[in-house]
Amino acid sequence: MAKMVYRDAVRKTIFQEMERDENVVVLGEDIVGGMGTAGGPEAIGGIWSTSTGFYDAFGPDRVIDTPISESAIVGAAGGLALTGKRPIAELMFADFIGVSLDQIWNQIAKFRYMFGGKSKCPAIIRMVYGAGFNAAAQHSQSVHQILTGMPGLKVVMPSTPGDVVGLLREAIREDDPVIFLEHKALYGLSGEVSDDPDFTIPFAHARLARAGEDVTIVATGMMVGLAEKTADTLAEDGIGCDVIDLRTTSPLDEEAVLDSVEATGRLVVVDEAPPRCSLATDIVALASNKAFASLKAPPQMVTAPHTPVPFARELESAYLPDPGKIEAAVRKALDYR
Amino acid sequence: MQLSREDLLQAYRRMKIIREFEERLHEEIATGEIAGFTHLYCGQEAVAVGVCEHLSDDDKIVSTHRGHGHCLAKGCDVKGMMKEIWGSQDGLCNGKGGSMHIADTDKGMLGANGIVGAGAPIAVGAALTAKINGKGHVSIAFSGDGACNQGTTFEAMNFAVVTKAPCIFVFENNHYSEHTGVDYAVGTNKDIASRAEAFGMKVWRADGTDFFAVYETMRELLEYVRAGNGPAAVEFDTERFYGHFEGDPQRYRGEGELDRLWAERNCIDNFRKKVTEAKLLDGADLDKVDEEVLTLIEEAVEEARAAPRPTPDDVHKNVYISY
Numbered sequence: 001m002a003k004m005v006y007r008d009a010v011r012k013t014i015f016q017e018m019e020r021d022e023n024v025v026v027l028g029e030d031i032v033g034g035m036g037t038a039g040g041p042e043a044i045g046g047i048w049s050t051s052t053g054f055y056d057a058f059g060p061d062r063v064i065d066t067p068i069s070e071s072a073i074v075g076a077a078g079g080l081a082l083t084g085k086r087p088i089a090e091l092m093f094a095d096f097i098g099v100s101l102d103q104i105w106n107q108i109a110k111f112r113y114m115f116g117g118k119s120k121c122p123a124i125i126r127m128v129y130g131a132g133f134n135a136a137a138q139h140s141q142s143v144h145q146i147l148t149g150m151p152g153l154k155v156v157m158p159s160t161p162g163d164v165v166g167l168l169r170e171a172i173r174e175d176d177p178v179i180f181l182e183h184k185a186l187y188g189l190s191g192e193v194s195d196d197p198d199f200t201i202p203f204a205h206a207r208l209a210r211a212g213e214d215v216t217i218v219a220t221g222m223m224v225g226l227a228e229k230t231a232d233t234l235a236e237d238g239i240g241c242d243v244i245d246l247r248t249t250s251p252l253d254e255e256a257v258l259d260s261v262e263a264t265g266r267l268v269v270v271d272e273a274p275p276r277c278s279l280a281t282d283i284v285a286l287a288s289n290k291a292f293a294s295l296k297a298p299p300q301m302v303t304a305p306h307t308p309v310p311f312a313r314e315l316e317s318a319y320l321p322d323p324g325k326i327e328a329a330v331r332k333a334l335d336y337r
Numbered sequence: 338m339q340l341s342r343e344d345l346l347q348a349y350r351r352m353k354i355i356r357e358f359e360e361r362l363h364e365e366i367a368t369g370e371i372a373g374f375t376h377l378y379c380g381q382e383a384v385a386v387g388v389c390e391h392l393s394d395d396d397k398i399v400s401t402h403r404g405h406g407h408c409l410a411k412g413c414d415v416k417g418m419m420k421e422i423w424g425s426q427d428g429l430c431n432g433k434g435g436s437m438h439i440a441d442t443d444k445g446m447l448g449a450n451g452i453v454g455a456g457a458p459i460a461v462g463a464a465l466t467a468k469i470n471g472k473g474h475v476s477i478a479f480s481g482d483g484a485c486n487q488g489t490t491f492e493a494m495n496f497a498v499v500t501k502a503p504c505i506f507v508f509e510n511n512h513y514s515e516h517t518g519v520d521y522a523v524g525t526n527k528d529i530a531s532r533a534e535a536f537g538m539k540v541w542r543a544d545g546t547d548f549f550a551v552y553e554t555m556r557e558l559l560e561y562v563r564a565g566n567g568p569a570a571v572e573f574d575t576e577r578f579y580g581h582f583e584g585d586p587q588r589y590r591g592e593g594e595l596d597r598l599w600a601e602r603n604c605i606d607n608f609r610k611k612v613t614e615a616k617l618l619d620g621a622d623l624d625k626v627d628e629e630v631l632t633l634i635e636e637a638v639e640e641a642r643a644a645p646r647p648t649p650d651d652v653h654k655n656v657y658i659s660y
Contacts (some may be wrong), residue, residue: 025469067499072458072492079342079462079476082447083397085469087462102489106452107459115440115448116431117655151656176657253655 002195005189009164010050014088016197018173024172025062025080026051027073028090028126041065046091046284048128048187051072057139070100074125078108078177081123086172091151094129094143094181108177109152110118120175130272132185137308140316142272144220145279148249149181151228153205154178155250159224161191163247164199165201183222187278203248212240214320215330216260218283219270220246227270230326241330244326249279254286261287265296266333275303300329340488340552345400346392346626347619348548352382352605353630354415355406360622361634362422363403366583370644372424375436378580380546383604384509385410387551389479393561397445397463399456401509403577404449407479408439411446419637425644432647432653453514454487456480457506461493464504464568473563475503485529486522492567494536501567505558506533508570509545516589533570546571548615549611570627576602 004012011269018024022083033044045052054063060241070091073116077089092250102123111121131140142216148155154176156162164182171178192324210217210231219227224245231241238277246253261267267287279316280301302321340348359379365371381403389410402409408418411587421428422436429439440448447463450456458630460478467474471572484490497504508529512519519527530540539561543554554571562569574590576598581589587595612618 025465061465064465067492067495069492069496071489072461074498075455075458075460075467075489075493076496079397079399079447079459079464080466081462082442082459083466085466095423102452102455103458107450107455110438111448113655114430114434114438115442116429116433118430119440119442156658284542327468 003169003190004193006161006164006182006191007048007050007207009161009193010168010182011305013165013168014050014172015054015057018054018062018167020197021086023084024086024088024089025064025261026054026063026090027076027195028206029068029073031090032063034081035065038211045091048271050090051142061089069151070096071103074100074103077123077125078103078111078121081108081121081177082111082119086123088172089125091125091127092137094127095138095141097127097146101186102215104147104153105150107316113152113177122175122178123177124171124180125177126180126182128184129181130183130317131183131309131316132222134313134316135313136311140309142304143332144181145273145277146212148279148282149277153250154248156203156248157180157181157221159245161189162193163201165193165209166199167247170200170202185222192227201247204251204253206247208242208256209245210241210243212242212264214240214264215266215268215333216242216244216257216264216325217268217270217330218244218257220249220257220279221272223270223272226323227313228322230323230330233327234330235325239330239334245334254290257283257286258291261291262294265294267295268326268329268333269299269300271303272300272321272325273304273326274306275301276306278303297333300333302326302329342618344390345532345612346622348386348552350607350609350626351386351390351410351614351617352386352521352548353484353626355385355409356383356605357630357634358409358419359405361638362565363583366440366639370493371422373435375422375583376403376581377579377583378539380401380576380598380602380604381511382408383511383548383551383608384507384575384605385547385550388507388555390552391444392477393474394445395472395474396476397446397447397460397467397474398479399463400449400458401441401449401479401481401484402437402453403481404439404578405436407439408446408449412422412444413439413441413446415633416637416640419641420644423641423644424647425641426647426651427644431651431655446598448525452481457484457493458496461504463500464502465500467503468501469531475505475562477505477507479507479509481514482508482510482512482519482523482529485512486534494533494538494570496570497588498536498538501518503562503565504561504568505566506570508533508572509575510572511575513577513589515581516585517595518589528572530570530572538568538570539566540569541571543571543573546602546607548604548608577641
């Protein structure tokens with residue numbers, strides 16, 4: 001096991017997979033960075049530094065720096081995937097799905113089904129998402145609730161560097177299109193990663209981040225750390241929380257959620273997205289449908305409000321879930337009747 | 338002209354298959370037996386065949402909202418397609434795609450498209466694969482005059498030029514985007530090819546109702562692209578004989594417009610006339626092809642009618658999970 005930060009886990013996993021399989025190609029805006037300038041290629045190496053050194057190692061055929069054209073990027077990833085490549089496309093900010101939504105939703109998500117299962121589309125669309133940098137409404141959103149609702153897409157939200165490695169490698173070796181969501185506030189997070197070059201984490205396998213018998217907390221991505229912190233605080237008061245990191249929102253590890261809810265009888269879902277028609281409502285519906293008899297209290301949701309992401313520091317802090325809000329929700333569930 | 342007698346017969350046969358396939362659909366759809374929306378390609382056969390006769394299965398095409406002709410020209414199984422349009426379980430896409438989404442990647446046919454203008458970026462991706470593989474293969478983005486107004490087409494053209502992808506943008510200008518005329522919907526000078534020119538591509542223009550003009554233009558264009566010069570574009574001036582969708586009464590057509598088009602701009606009649614006048618083929622050769630094609634289409638319809646229907650369980654097949 002080695003220590004690595006989340007950002008390096010992304011970069012190294014892709015680099016290793018490109019070395020392993022010559023069909024893996026990457027494309028995106030500024031992923032080389034510096035093309036057509038006096039400074040030359042690799043002047044930037046990707047605005048998130050997740051592709052630094054790729055161009056020098058693999059050349060322009062496999063490291064494709066694109067114009068600012070999100071529809072063309074996602075569509076080209078689809079065309080590459082249909083013709084035998086394993087493209088990994090980067091959308092600089094997940095907010096930009098808006099301009100490429102047809103290619104994500106009507107094209108790559110649907111090829112396999114619409115073509116009678118006779119085609120595969122092993123494309124990955126990596127996106128950097130989430131609030132925390134005062135980047136406001138068009139550069140801070142959590143878009144997983146939109147993408148999770150689209151049949152044909154697999155949606156991955158790693159919360160640790162170790163999970164980045166296992167889930168990204170699984171995604172690259174997958175034959176279905178995968179949306180890989182990297183939280184911008186997690187890029188500096190350090191953690192242990194496996195040295196095994198074939199280590200993968202299968203999809204729909206949630207991780208039990210904390211174990212406890214009183215309340216189930218379900219979270220993804222950035223929210224997992226907040227839930228763990230809350231669980232640690234509550235443990236000092238003798239309150240035990242199961243913290244379930246879903247890892248993938250589609251496919252979903254229903255069993256992990258239901259087993260825990262059946263054991264604890266109380267559910268708190270923490271979600272960075274707005275509350276309506278969301279992952280939070282989805283998990284609450286799951287528990288209500290399939291574990292109703294086990295519930296001792298109404299499921300609680302800790303989410304962003306139903307607003308765009310605000311700019312000012314005070315407003316963004318108020319917008320985001322935090323351990324205080326999660327703790328209040330847990331106590332509310334515990335205090336019910 | 339380098340076409341042998343066999344080449345000419347094959348080209349005619351393919352155009353005729355498209356024509357009769359569609360004429361039969363035109364009749365069958367009126368009876369209500371076929372579900373959904375169907376957009377006929379009838380009238381544009383010379384373009385699909387003139388382009389695809391140059392391609393192998395390793396060359397890819399991305400088709401349009403009006404995709405039957407491209408599928409058939411690329412060699413997709415006629416009966417499999419008919420079954421798909423009928424929604425049969427053993428149709429080309431197992432009844433999951435229908436008329437608007439037929440694909441056969443083994444034949445290099447990457448899909449018709451329900452979304453106008455969505456195909457061009459996908460074609461660029463296929464062209465990038467061809468470029469990486471380095472074997473001189475190409476990818477064709479078929480687009481109509483409607484699709485040329487979509488931003489995706491512009492993004493794809495620029496991206497292809499930037500990456501020198503061997504992608505060919507084939508614009509089939511049939512003068513109608515759905516029910517709206519090209520004179521209204523295409524801004525500027527009505528010349529679609531000039532848009533591709535503006536992105537720095539070498540551009541060709543030809544009469545899309547003349548198979549020989551299409552074929553020769555593509556021969557020249559493909560030589561240029563296969564030599565590694567990056568993308569290129571061509572605009573074919575062509576005609577659509579039926580409406581936007583089947584059932585469209587075409588009230589937007591001018592007085593006598595369709596009669597004139599059928600009489601003067603009919604690519605199949607024009608082909609017959611040319612090859613017989615030049616004594617390359619005689620009428621009897623062509624009549625024989627006509628008969629064979631009619632028999633094939635009749636068999637395709639009969640088999641589609643008799644084919645097994647999907648079952649409710651099939652809804653869940655070909656997607657990774659169902660909830």
